[in-house]
Amino acid sequence: MSHASLPILLEDRSRFDWMRAKYEPVVRAGPTSAIVTHCLRAAPSLESLLKDGSAKWATELRCPKTLFCRVDETSESDQRVEWAPEDVDGDLFVIPGLVAASDLTLQTDVGELSPVWPNDSFSVRRGWWLARGLARRTRTLGQSLLKFHEDRKLPNGQMRIQPDSSTENLRFHVQLARDIWPEHTNRHVQVAALIGALARLKDAFASEEDEPAVAHEIRRRLEAAGIPTWDDTDAYDPARAATAIEPFRPSVKPESNG
Amino acid sequence: MIESVLDKAEAVFGAWQRGLVFESKRYRKHSDKGQAVQEKVRPRQNELICAVRDGPAALGQYLRQHLGLDCDEDIGAPALTRPALTVNEYLDPPIELEAELGRAWMDKVSLRRASQPVFWLLCHIDWIERKRLGAAGDLGQFLLLKGTSEPDSETKTRNFLRRTGGIFLRGKISVFSDCTMARAWWRFHLSRQIAAASGGRVSRETAHRVLHANRPAWETFVLDSLRRIVAVSHPRARAAIVHQLARILESHGGIKKQQVRHMGIGLARLGLRNSLGHVDRSALTDAASGAMQSDDTRPTSGTRSTENHDDYDETNRV
Known part of the structure; x- marks a missing residue:
């Protein structure tokens, strides 16, 4: 089965098979489930395959660390996928798409496909990804970086942060005193912890060559926002960096001035 | 715990x-x-x-x-x-002890x-x-x-x-390979998963025999799943690999890590554009067996490797 012989609609449009069609999934993920809203635009031939049931929405779940992998399918454009918390550790990736649920014929309208395709009709075997979305992590960058623990030896109201060196991924252990431990899911506590972690970021790896992927992603986001990174020791502000990635959110709406 | x-x-x-x-x-x-x-x-x-x-x-x-x-x-x-x-x-x-531990721990870990x-x-x-x-x-x-x-x-x-x-x-591979008790659990778990995903082609015992046969081959098998860029994580893909390896083990008396690697590459290519959870088993088999080079089917000598082998130390990771 040749992997290059059939058109595929990619979310990032890195292939030019389809002239106008777009696949624009939206994924909203929580700790044990995600809602995937699949969305096709300007792809009547793919929509007709969905209507007749020969194509289905499919979402792949993949957790590399626990070797967990599953593909769930549905005919509904809003798809709920769930997983047991005990089946995953670290990052879980959600990869949405549209799959040929049976052997089918893809019959495209004139002009749907790029002129590079001489045909407008294709025999597609079951399993072919007709459309494929980008892989998304289920955790935010902040959640990936921090792991919270209760520390009964810490005096009331205190927090401590240490880099975690047991994993090749960048991570920090955040220890909270007993009295504030119940608030560890509070966003303000999490942002405060993120500020502390970014203050210690440079301690967590030996050199730029060793920079983990998460640090690289943080660097990329800061540079895109014009915010100094930890390379510039004079200008680097961990509070600014952290809140650029995970902003504080006001708990009270501002009063109107009218 | x-x-x-x-x-x-x-x-x-x-x-x-x-x-x-x-x-x-x-x-x-x-x-x-x-x-x-x-x-x-x-x-x-x-x-x-x-x-x-x-x-x-x-x-x-x-x-x-x-x-x-x-x-x-x-x-x-x-x-x-x-x-x-x-x-x-x-x-x-030994494989019998791994199976004993796996059965006892299956619902506890x-x-x-x-x-x-x-x-x-x-x-x-x-x-x-x-x-x-x-x-x-x-x-x-x-x-x-x-x-x-x-x-x-x-x-x-x-x-x-x-x-x-x-x-x-040693990164993520260490818990799967260096800790023998953890390795026993993982081999038992994967052998059950592979048997269930094989459509009756591979028994749990056969899958376990394959996973137990050669440590470098085991490490390659796991490493290809650990890296998310290689799409051989699906149980059906693992079953296809083990099915082929079982045949080689029976006919040649041993397996080699290069065989596992080639099969993984073949399935990864298939997985780039196909859902490995949906394709016909024949396509999985073709992808696994077709990627093998003929000179890689010679049997390996010995199945035990030294503990401190450098194959997958982080410095040498491929």
Whole structure:
């Protein structure tokens, strides 16, 4: 089965098979489930395959660390996928798409496909990804970086942060005193912890060559926002960096001035 | 296992491991900084080695202290299935013992915990304190040494960390390969998964035989799933690989890691544009078998590899 012989609609449009069609999934993920809203635009031939049931929405779940992998399918454009918390550790990736649920014929309208395709009709075997979305992590960058623990030896109201060196991924252990431990899911506590972690970021790896992927992603986001990174020791502000990635959110709406 | 115990230990585990090892990638051995680090690390290594030599009670106390556990805190680890393992059984569990442990632990150990080195270290504390690893006095043979050689403190320490759950220097593969008890669980788990996903083509016992046959091949099999860019994570893909390997094992008496790698590449190519959960089994078989080179079907000599092999040390990772 040749992997290059059939058109595929990619979310990032890195292939030019389809002239106008777009696949624009939206994924909203929580700790044990995600809602995937699949969305096709300007792809009547793919929509007709969905209507007749020969194509289905499919979402792949993949957790590399626990070797967990599953593909769930549905005919509904809003798809709920769930997983047991005990089946995953670290990052879980959600990869949405549209799959040929049976052997089918893809019959495209004139002009749907790029002129590079001489045909407008294709025999597609079951399993072919007709459309494929980008892989998304289920955790935010902040959640990936921090792991919270209760520390009964810490005096009331205190927090401590240490880099975690047991994993090749960048991570920090955040220890909270007993009295504030119940608030560890509070966003303000999490942002405060993120500020502390970014203050210690440079301690967590030996050199730029060793920079983990998460640090690289943080660097990329800061540079895109014009915010100094930890390379510039004079200008680097961990509070600014952290809140650029995970902003504080006001708990009270501002009063109107009218 | 008791969650609060895991939580406490997890918070300090990484720093404790790091404090015990001289990282030659970070520091030049003969530089001032390297010498200073070695001067800090060596006494900690000696403390660990002495604790091992002093026996189960001393080692349990040492580990509890360094992991932030109270001296009498219940750990609640899954029990070993035999009153005491021999050194050979521990260092290289036969397939029957792996199956015995796997069956006993299947419902007691989750995927999440099984992938965590700190979990297996806590199990070791429990087993050591209950004197399940040999008779008193020979813990060194289990945890520090290999055969009759007397390596330096760095090697002994690394052996200890590998065997009791995995060492951070070896990344994600360590818990699957270096800790033999964790490896037993994973092989049993995957053999069940493969049998269920094979559509009747592969029995659990056959799958386990394949996974147990050759350590480098096992590591390659797992590593290709650990890297998310290689789309062979789906159980049906694993089943296709093991089905082919079973045939080779039967006809040639052994398997090679290159065969696993080629099959993984073949399936990854298929998985780039196809859902491996949906394609026909014939397509999976074609992808696995078609990617093999004919000169890779010669049998391997021997199925045991040395513990400190460098195939998948982080420096050499492909």
